Amino acid sequence: xxxxxxxxxxxxxxxxxxxxxxxxxxxxxxxxxxxxxxxxxxxxxxxxxxxxxxxxxxxxxxxxxxxxxxxxxxxxxxxxxxxxxxxx
Ligand SMILES: [Zn+2]
Numbered sequence: 001x002x003x004x005x006x007x008x009x010x011x012x013x014x015x016x017x018x019x020x021x022x023x024x025x026x027x028x029x030x031x032x033x034x035x036x037x038x039x040x041x042x043x044x045x046x047x048x049x050x051x052x053x054x055x056x057x058x059x060x061x062x063x064x065x066x067x068x069x070x071x072x073x074x075x076x077x078x079x080x081x082x083x084x085x086x087x088x
Contacts, residue, residue: 007031007045013054015043 007017014036021032024044033043035056047053071082 004029005045005049007048010048012048012051014059015041015048015053015055017045017048 008019010017012033015033016036017031017033018040019032021030021042024030024046026046029045030042031045031048033041033048033056035041035058037056037058039056039058041053041056043053072079
């Protein structure tokens with residue numbers, strides 16, 4: 001019980017540790033966390049402190065898909081009918 005670290009109220013990425021929530025493997029502590037998206041997730045404190053877990057998982061879903069879908073949008077007299085790849 002000597003190396004318990006109180007993470008209450010601390011934030012790790014998108015997660016904020018709310019309270020201790022039982023024990024995990026290797027005598028580690030689990031923490032109930034609230035994600036910035038509103039979801040709750042129980043995370044091993046080791047993962048929090050090492051930065052392995054930074055969200056409830058929602059960050060993984062925010063894929064870097066920044067390609068705008070211009071299909072069927074009209075620019076002047078041009079109409080985009082399909083994605084034709086990148087210009088060189
Ligand atoms: Zn989330």
